[in-house]
Amino acid sequence: MDFTPSRARGLARLAEFLPAAGRHYAETRNADDGPAAEGARGNVSQLSPWLHAGLIGAPEVLEAVLGQHSPRAAEKFIAEVFWRLYFKGYLEQRPQIWDDYCKGRDHGLAALEANAGLRKAYAEAVEGRTGIAAFDVWVQELVETGYLHNHARMWFASIWIFTLKLDWRLGADLFLRHLIDADAASNTLSWRWVAGLHTKGKHYLARPENIARYTAGREGGPLAAEGLAEDAEPLNEPQEYARRLLDLPPPTSPEDFAEPFALLLHDEAAHHAPLALPQAPALVIGAGRAAARSPGALGTHAAAFAQGALAGGMAEAAAAFGCSAVEWSAGEPLAPLLEAAGVSRIAVPYLPAGWTRDALAPEIAALASGGRVITLLGDLDRATWPHAKAGFFGVAKQIDALLATCGISGAR
Ligand SMILES: Cc1cc2nc3c(=O)[nH]c(=O)nc-3n(C[C@H](O)[C@H](O)[C@H](O)COP(=O)(O)OP(=O)(O)OC[C@H]3O[C@@H](n4cnc5c(N)ncnc54)[C@H](O)[C@@H]3O)c2cc1C
Incomplete structure (x- = not known):
């Protein structure tokens, strides 16, 4: 592919x-x-x-x-x-779910440092040495291609949690580091769904017959998965995640774009075309923060996809709008980039809960408080x-x- x-x-x-x-x-x-x-x-x-x-x-x-x-x-x-x-x-x-995932992941990583037995089990899993043939094949596929089929993701997460008895947050972190489609919402909530935390008490148990049936078309034949947990209980947690009312930005109007503005492209909005801007921006700013998805190193494919998407998106936007494109690097203030280009406002594609928001929101919030941010949110997201x-x-x-x-x- x-x-x-x-x-x-x-x-x-x-x-x-x-x-x-x-x-x-x-x-x-x-x-x-x-x-x-x-x-x-x-x-x-x-x-x-x-x-x-x-x-x-x-x-x-x-x-x-x-x-x-x-x-x-x-x-x-x-x-x-x-x-x-x-x-x-x-x-x-329920953005608290993401915040708690990050805390739990860091706690899980610290527990590995402190416990040699856990560290060994984790190393065997991430290096594909568990002896569960199917699981070991998927780890290799994840690292070597950056993609896993949805069914494989479900089986993988189930074996990780219920058979290998590893912390689900460490499995979710492994996915985020390697998947080229790594997404804070789909990944965190799918891992929670498999664990029985999303739909409380309803977990997903991988079965060898099911794995063999749906992997029969693979080169080399169906994947074997012996020794899987058969009657594990769903995970549970003390927290109740109460729903917070959505606070979505108002739809934009033509006046928002009347003055020259900059367009921010980020890891979840790397191209201008789906944003359907009514006016051309005077400057394109690219902010790549893919590394913020994990304290660990990103897989080669995940890093290359994120980096290539943004670099290509910036170049295509600059060409389409006949303006320049600059990078906003991590740790650098944003306002001077706008000042250097003589623009005061910036159009920012909505930053959904996850690492992109965590990394960019503080600087954006400072500009937003001065009325300098136009937030772009698509109609389908807004309606759904x-x-x-x-x-x-x-x-x-x-x-x-x-x-x-x-x-x-x-x-x-
Ligand atoms: C443990 C686990 C972790 C996952 N992590 C991610 C992730 O980090 N990023 C991610 O995009 N998806 C994730 N998924 C959801 C799903 O596996 C992928 O979206 C899907 O496999 C992508 O392949 P596709 O584009 O061929 O999907 P298709 O089957 O062709 O579906 C079309 C599109 O629908 C959406 N979609 C399909 N299935 C799902 C699903 N179950 N949940 C949410 N959206 C879906 C995707 O955007 C996908 O591109 C995860 C699922 C599990 C079980």
């Missing part, structure tokens, strides 16, 4: 996948045929890296899919895209997030209405 971190490649992958996005996807999506399979995993889109980086947007993916398939035929694929929106909206209303109050069903039952509200019909 060609995971070039450019908008052009994301759109090309979307076009390649489109014919399969209807019933074929619904019927075959659970199979993990491995990276070497013929057709290189044509049963799933593998669009998540471009979606996470904002090189392509969920609305244009949905629009393209509905242009080729009826809403009924594409129901399953559309629902999966809404899972991503749901998780974003859910974390937005308020429904992500509890379970996915709250969003699922609104999908048709949300598509209609946002004018996504496949007619364009």
Whole structure:
């Protein structure tokens, strides 16, 4: 699979996948045929890296899919895209989950330092030496490709938590360091879902028969997974995460862009096209903070995708708008970059809960308090997030209405 971190490649992958996005996807999506399979995993889109980086947007993916398939035929694929929106909206209303994940991860890393037995078990897992053949193959695949099939992610997380009995936050951290689509909301909440913390008391136990069945198409045949925990209890935690009311920015108006402004591109909004700006900015500022996702080192693929997405996005925006592009490095103040270009306002694509917000928000907040920030939030996010109050069903039952509200019909 060609995971070039450019908008052009994301759109090309979307076009390649489109014919399969209807019933074929619904019927075959659970199979993990491995990276070497013929057709290189044509049963799933593998669009998540471009979606996470904002090189392509969920609305244009949905629009393209509905242009080729009826809403009924594409129901399953559309629902999966809404899972991503749901998780974003859910974390937005419970940002404490992310903060506690970070604290728990740091605590887990410190526990490894203090306990040789734990350290050995962790090293065996991350180096693919557990003796559980399937798990060891996935660790290698994660590190060598930066991508795992959804089913493999579920099995992996389940074995990590219930069979290897390792801290779920250390597994989530391993994913964040290596996945090229690493996303604070989808990753943290999916690990919590497997553990039985998202839907309280309902966990996901990986079964060898299920793994063998859905990995039968892999080169070398089905993956073996012996010795898995069969009757582990779901995890539990003392915290109750109360929902916080969403505090979304108002929709922008043409007057917001009347004066010259700068456009900020960041790790979750690396391209200008999905942002559909009404006016050209006078300056493009790129802020890459991928390293903030973990205290550990990033995998080669994850680092290269993030870096390439932003560098390409900055260059393409500068060319499209006929302006210059500058980097805003970590630790550097933002205001002098604006002053040097003679602009006072900056358009900032919404910073969702996660490491990008943690890394950028303090400097942005200082400008926002002076009324100098125009926050950009897409219509689909704005419309969907308020429904992500509890379970996915709250969003699922609104999908048709949300598509209609946002004018996504496949007619364009
Ligand atoms: C433990 C675990 C960790 C995960 N970590 C991440 C992560 O860091 N980043 C990430 O983007 N996804 C994550 N996922 C969700 C899912 O596995 C990936 O989005 C999906 O595998 C991406 O492959 P795809 O693009 O081929 O998906 P497709 O099956 O083609 O689906 C289309 C799109 O829908 C969205 N989507 C599909 N399944 C899910 C799902 N279960 N949850 C949320 N969105 C979904 C993605 O944006 C995806 O690109 C995780 C799942 C698990 C179980």
